[in-house]
Amino acid sequence: MARREPTIHNPALVVTCPRCRCVPGAPCLDTRGSRLKDGRVHRDRTAFHRDREARRRA
Numbered sequence: 001m002a003r004r005e006p007t008i009h010n011p012a013l014v015v016t017c018p019r020c021r022c023v024p025g026a027p028c029l030d031t032r033g034s035r036l037k038d039g040r041v042h043r044d045r046t047a048f049h050r051d052r053e054a055r056r057r058a
């Protein structure tokens, strides 16, 4: 069963967002509960994911 992904897959989606508490795989939500535009995620989430990857490779 193919499901169309409406947004670009962001690698940061594999971690829980420290800002909006979105679980892995779920898009970030703004303060009103709407998804962020264009599959974007919070900068905190991107940073968190980058840190995690860096630590994994270290």
Ligand SMILES: [Zn+2]
Pocket: 017, 018, 019, 020, 021, 022, 027, 028, 029, 041, 042, 045
């Ligand atoms: Zn978020």
